[in-house]
């Protein structure tokens with residue numbers, strides 16, 4: 027049997043949070059500084075310039091990479107700070123002013139926001155924001171209590187509740203309230219019905235219902251069967267499997283972040299960034315022809331930015347667009363040989379990476395969860411990671427597909 | 439500044455152990471993992487024994503996945519005696535690749551055998567331990583040999599040493615019958631149900647009801663299913679003729695996209711710059727929306743996810759995985775005919791087929 031050498035802990039800890047904070051601020055400043063100083067984006071000194079500034083910085087490659095993701099990370103690292111009411115309330119007020127105040131300064135934004143289809147978006151934004159704050163606040167208090175050895179907010183309450191009457195009554199009340207809201211809503215706000223479908227002129231842009239806009243955004247980056255079938259199925263299997271994979275009893279019945287950072291970060295990333303933020307993008311930033319428009323930019327359908335997408339196989343065999351990258355021998359005739367780089371990459375990413383994780387950084391988790399649970403979790407995890415990866419590659423390399431087998435209707 | 443360090447004086451395990459063996463791996467001197475639960479070895483009940491083992495006890499406590507290992511420490515003046523050991527171990531471990539993480543204990547440093555505390559050894563010998571989490575009572579019930587059954591509470595309190603683990607008192611009280619561990623919720627519900635069934639004799643009748651219930655459900659389901667199968671196949675099939683007249687050759691004089699059949703037939707007639715006349719399907723190869731033709735940019739652009747196609751139907755931007763499809767086009771005299779029953783796909787090399795275009 028192995029024995030561990032006595033391991034003392036050094037008392038010096040680098041000020042991680044400070045360093046991360048500084049790094050995030052610098053990271054977020056990069057696009058502002060470079061685009062304002064070296065580009066043609068104006069300083070937001072007047073309302074028009076503010077609009078132009080916001081429009082230019084809100085293209086997804088900039089805003090998702092440099093604003094939303096760092097803000098999300100910061101929300102995690104500094105959750106004890108920002109959830110304090112003295113910070114959270116002013117933040118909420120500033121956001122509300124920005125959100126509704128923009129209606130005053132811009133007609134296009136006004137048109138988006140007042141559409142009846144988009145009313146739920148506002149509700150979702152404020153609802154998610156409030157609930158996030160509420161949960162994180164309780165987690166922050168609990169984590170502090172745990173550190174100091176004090177009892178949890180939830181106390182040592184019995185975690186069992188009777189189905190009847192406790193649960194059923196709660197559900198009944200929720201049903202009544204929700205139905206009342208829906209009835210009032212449907213009476214007050216006219217249903218946004220449109221003309222019958224017409225094959226000559228489909229609505230431009232054609233948008234999915236608001237709750238699927240994130241999925242529609244994913245469809246821009248993936249083949250239809252990937253984004254339309256495989257990924258949604260994996261969302262569902264992941265949600266179903268999560269309670270069976272997670273045998274760690276920590277966090278059961280009480281809010282905490284510090285005890286479950288990995289799982290909470292992942293959940294939030296999938297839900298907040300890959301679902302909610304993408305819905306917001308689809309609502310405010312996707313205009314005619316599914317092109318990007320800034321939030322204050324008029325939706326002029328004739329603006330057609332040119333873009334060309336290139337497959338991984340083109341990059342690999344031709345090296346057309348990146349000097350010094352690629353073999354430059356031309357695409358092979360055989361489709362399997364042609365797509366070999368992409369196939370190897372995909373297999374390695376989806377199946378090799380989980381094995382690697384199990385051997386290295388997630389070894390502990392692997393031992394605790396057991397192979398079946400771990401690989402179930404890890405495969406869902408890396409495939410979730412594939413979405414941002416593909417988006418970044420699309421923006422940076424205009425990459426179209428990793429595997430491009432139109433002969434078999436298989437593209438990835 | 440005087441250095442101090444912590445030394446463990448007492449270790450105990452709270453209920454909830456999931457018997458994962460981690461602690462025994464980390465610190466076998468103190469922890470013993472049995473079939474049901476994890477125990478503190480009797481000799482480890484003494485502070486003299488645990489003090490030198492402080493680092494590995496801390497490691498084990500951190501490593502416990504459910505955090506049930508608890509310990510008390512005291513501050514001790516001076517450098518920790520194992521402080522040097524740690525570096526030594528690290529130095530020994532580093533060149534070996536640090537593979538296992540453990541096993542680095544090369545220096546031959548052994549914890550001194552602590553004298554077993556007779557009181558605790560005795561207590562454990564007379565104890566019955568149970569790993570059940572749902573029993574609600576303390577994990578250890580002490581069958582005391584020194585205390586009479588129904589001993590007064592003061593006697594029990596006096597018999598349990600002050601530095602005993604927190605649940606020792608309640609364990610002893612349970613042992614001598616002063617307290618009864620409460621049944622878990624599941625147990626009490628089950629007991630109540632059984633009692634009721636026994637009193638009312640409902641146990642056998644319930645089977646009949648269950649049978650009736652499930653039978654009824656199956657019957658209804660089967661009926662609905664039988665009714666639904668009638669909807670699977672359409673009762674009326676409307677198939678408009680797949681062939682239509684697109685006009686005379688002279689109707690397509692310029693290199694352009696002709697949109698007059700977009701609405702009625704979902705076809706664009708395109709006269710390409712290589713003087714081929716083709717019939718392009720208006721169905722986007724991504725998810726089937728209908729793209730728009732933008733003459734200024736000379737491209738088809740789909741409003742759903744932004745796929746773009748050149749005038750000849752080749753996809754070049756957005757997610758569409760393949761070019762727009764061509765229909766069969768042919769000349770009947772000088773009338774241009776289009777047959778939508780045929781599809782020609784570029785990626786399958788079918789655009790070379792003479793049926794997929796007409797030379798003008």
Ligand code: SF4
Nearest residue numbers: 455456458459461502
């Ligand atoms: S005490 Fe913790 S580490 Fe030890 S066997 Fe039990 S659960 Fe595992």
Ligand code: FES
Nearest residue numbers: 722724725740743
């Ligand atoms: S359906 Fe045309 S781009 Fe998706």
